[in-house]
Structures are given as C-alpha cells and as structure tokens.
Amino acid sequence: MKKIAMNGDQAIALSWKQVDPDVVASYPITPQTIIVETFSEYVADGLVNTEYVCAESEHSAMSICIGASASGARTATATASAGLAFMWEVLYVASGMRLPIVMVVANRALSGPINIHCDHSDAMGARDSGWIQLFGENVQEAYDNSLMAFRVAEHMDIRMPMMTCLDGFIVTHSLERFEPLPDDVVKSFVGPFKYRHSLLDHKNPITMGPFDWTDYYFEHKYQQVEAMKRVTPVVNSVAKDFAKISGRDYQIIEPYKLEDADYAVLAMGSTAGTLKEMVDELRAEGKKVGSIKLRLFRPFPSAELAKMVEGLKGVAIMDRAVSIGAEGPIFPEARSALYDDKQRPRLINYVYGLGGRDIRPEELKHVFNQLIHNEGDTVNYLGVRK
C-alpha cells in the first residue's frame, strides 16, 4: 500500500480505526492525546462502530476497560506517564483477570519534577504488573505493534493484557512516512473477538475478581507466570503472520550487523534507530561493532539475548529509566540472562535521556568507544551535568 505521512499518535489512531474495537475508554495525557483526539474524530464522523468512553481519569479508563473486556468486548486504551502510574493498581487487576486489553503507552517521564518528554520510567514502573510489553522504534513499528497486539493479547493460549510502547514526542509527534495496511487486510488479520467467559452471558453467570485467601492466591499468580512463558512463541507466530501481509519481519530482539562484531550496544525504542546509524559510521571506520534492538521487554527474552551476544567482547545496555538506588532496569535483567554463560561479554550500563534529554550521535559513539577501549564504569550516566 502507498506510504503516507503521519505522526506516531495518528498512526495508532488509524490502527484502531481499522481494528474498530468494541470499546475504547481513555483519558487524554500528553504525549498520547493526539491518539484519543484523532480517534474521537473517527467516532464523530461515524467511521468506527466503537463505544467510546471519555473517562474522568486514567484509573477509571482502565477500570472501564476491565469491565468491558470482562463482558466479551474487544477493548483498547492509551496513556502515558502519570496516567500509567495512576492506573498502576488496576493494571494488576486486568492481568489477574487475564483480560486481553490492548494499551498504547506514549513513553514519558514521571513527575517530579513534572516533565512531559520521553523516557521509559512509566512503562518500567509497570514491568511487574503481568502485562506483555513491546517497544517500537518508529512510526511504522508503532502502527504495526498496535495491530499485532490485538492478536497476541487475545490469543487463547495466553489471554493477557498487552502494552505497546512508543517514545513520547520522538515518535508520537514526529511526522514520518510509513506504510499502513488496507482496511480489509487488517480486519482479516485481527479477526473476530473471541472469549471464554462474559459477564453479559447471564445464562451462565460467572463471578469475576473474587477474594483469594492464602490458599489460592499463589496458585493464581503462578498461572500468570506460566502463561507469560507461552507469550514469546505467540508473539513470534503473530509476527510471522504479520510478515506475510506486510512484508515486514519483526523479531522480539533484533541484531544489527552482529555477525562479526566484537562490541554491541543494546537499546529499546527510538534510540535503537540512532544506534544503527552509528554502527554504519563506525563500521566505515573499520570498527567491528553492531547493535541490538530490544523489542519485547515482558516477557524478557533472556535466552535469546544470551545467544545473541555469544562471542561478543563487550555489550553496553542503554536504559532510558533508572531505578534509584540500583541501576537502569534492563541492565540487571540482561546481566542475569548472561550469568550462566562462562564466555559472557563484559556488560556495562548507560542511563541516558531522562526527561527527554536528547541522545546525540556523538554520545552513542562515545559509548562504543568506551566499550572498545575497555573503559566506563559498570553503571554510567550519559549526558547529565554532574
């Protein structure tokens, strides 16, 4: 299909228009607002059949999604930053009830101080909530991830809520050319919504969200742990189906020029794109470097990462968030993934870009050079005035 120019938020809204969810409940928050504004226009013009609910808060938006999804409706929402933080309590309710809600997160820093620009601390705060988390690099990926999310979350083997993340402003507000799919192709890719139980099936009444004592809570949590293990194959098979209709092939973790590389830098989101440019430049200088784009953060692809970095001498993990008192959130997971590998490369961490601080090409080049010269601390703060 013809390429068109849209920003990331508009592309998400377009994906929703094509999917035409039964219920969308949301609350505006920068930098996600364009999604709900654009979708509102589709509703106002009768271009979708969705029951669209403008909630009075993100907590209610997610609560409405929970009620709708539990009633057998295909359900979507979007948020960012403080909005996701405000949802925190009910994120666990959605995943605990195994509701396949799809949510777009326009990654933005958390207050305080208040800041509207990109970092990943919002999504990282939800990493333990039982949601699948997929990150996109650019507008095309944001659109594609949004479509694939419905298939993944709703897959009968897992039934789990899923958030697809895109970098606030950098992707949400940047106009990019991308290739949407035709409406009918999206329709048949996503297919009709299926459910096992619905609150509206009054002839078979079900009690949802009951009270667990010490005798059952652990088992129900363990079921989520087990279900999360089944997610990666589903993400892969959905990506395979998506490649057939789009020609775009996605992996949960993607290598760039790693074959003969000695050093690599790993990042999530838009920085992964900048990294590829840097790899090309450094390769032109004769340096054996590559990069890694981490797309799936939950479940964390430990085995895939360990395999990918096998034989490398050094890897830098770029974290656009920080766990104050520890390190960036990806870093300990990556280290843990490599712990059993005797040949593991040196692994160092760069916390960068908090509150939308630009990550410049020369800074990334500096990271590569530190790796190459065996410099840098275990945890480094890049681009901050100390």
Next chain:
Amino acid sequence: MSATTNLKVLSLRDDRYVEGHRLCAGCAEPIIARQVLMATDKPVVVSNATGCFEVSSSIYPFTSWNVPWIHSAFENAPATIAGVEAAYLALKRKGLIKDEMRFIAFGGDGASYDIGIQSLSGAIERGHHFLYVCLNNEAYMNTGIQRSGATSRGAQTTTCPAGTCVPGKKEFPKNLTKIIIAHDLPYAAQASPHNFKDLIEKSAKGLEANGPSFLNVIAPCPRGWRFDSAKTIEMSKLAVDTCIWPLYEFELGEWRLTADSKRIAEGSKKKLPISEWLKSQGRFSHLSNEKWAYVADEIQANVDKQWKELLRLCKT
C-alpha cells in the same frame, strides 16, 4: 415497568444472592441487596466495590452470586459497571446481544463517599445506564470500624475514638445523596431496609430510569455501631423515625418525601428525638457523659436543620 412489591410474586423470583456468604449475623447488607435484586426480573450484571459485601460473598472457590458479578477494586465499581454497560451497548449495536439487561453497582460508604466518589461522579456525568447502591454503614467496617465521610458526628470509630479530649468524630457527615442529585441525574433516593416496599419501589424506579440512578441505603452494622444483632431492622427504622436518615427521592427534577418520612412531614407519625438514636448504639455511649452533652444537642440541631431544608425542597 411498574414495580411489584407483592410478597407472593417476589417470593417466586429466583434468588440472585444466595446463602453461604460470610457476612456477620445481623448485617443489613444482604437484606438490602436481596431487596434491590428483587426489583427487576430482567437479567442483571453486578459490579461490587471492595468491602464487607464483596469479601464475604466471593471467597474463592465459592460465590453467593447467582448473577454475573465482578469485583475490580475499592474505588472503581462505577467505572467497572460503566465498562460492562459500554460493552453491552457495543455488542447490542452489532446484534451480538439481544436481551434487555440491567446494571447495578454496590459499594459501601467508604467506596462511595470517599475513595470512589470520583469514579461515581464520572460515571453519572457520562450518563451510563446503571443503578448505584450505597450500602451505608457509616464507617469502614470491613477493616475494623474506621471513620469515613459518612460517619456521624459524635460516633466513635477506631480512627476517631472517644478520648478524654475528643468526643469521637468531630465532623458531620457529608450529604452524598445531595451531591449526587447535583448531577441532575434521572433518579436518586434514600432508603432503608426496614421498609422493603419503599426500597424495592425505589430500586425499580432506579433500574428503569433513563440513565444513571443512585440509592443511598442505611445499613446498620451491629459490630461497628454496637447494638444487638437482632435489632438491625429496628435500628434502620429508628434512623428514619428520628429523621437522621429521611426517606426521599429525586425523580426528574422533583424532590419527594416517601413512606415513613412523608408521614412524619404530614404529622401522622411522630418525629422521635435524636437521643433515642444516640442511646441505642454503643458507638455513641460516651455522649451520655455530661461533658459531651453539647454534642448531642449539636447533632439534634443539625438533624432539624437538614430536615427543614428537605421539607423545603420537597415543598412540604
């Protein structure tokens, strides 16, 4: 639908909330819920806020619910039922659901007056078609009797105990029913389980209203209020007879006193002094101390003021 309050008819309806729940002896909540659920023969979906009523009726793997039921969290029962209603509208429009259904949310006074007032206000403002029922036992009873925005002035709770310097709760409760009526919704009312006819009629009106509706129901709590668990209904009647809990409704812009309260206003029934109410419950026992006599006077003055204002609104 005209609500039937004929006992023979009501007794033939399927029980929607059944035995096996673990609420305390003398709890008003199951009495109220069963009356509300009797008010329609249409299929219903229930959303329940965290609280006594929720934890006692859904201890996994058991349930007392014979109708589809969902509990999400403490403060979001209105948003949750709004989501159910949104799904219903969407799926009905697509022809995937044919039946006429009704939607009910239950929450305690903590869920309704305090932590969930935003969710409740938002759902009413958006016009979702549902009945919200506040089971008002005037404190956080599930967690062991802590004060709420519904707790009466002078009542002692574990977070506003009666000490040597402070006579229990210092503040009067907020008037949630009036706050809800300020949304200008199609139907809102106060009710009491001692008058099942009035409560069922109000429930039916709420369920058949063209939009959101609200019922605030007094739910005497033997544990929290400190009275004999055999006297729950007597206690709810006393609340009405002293006018601290008047029965009235707001229907399409009209205020109207109902049942016992209407009779008090018309003079055919006696308005009892608040001292009858205060001496009936252990939560007010400290007020018999001479030192706190003024608190009882202030409560009586406030009841009189509120009652007079209600008479004005009801044009009585």
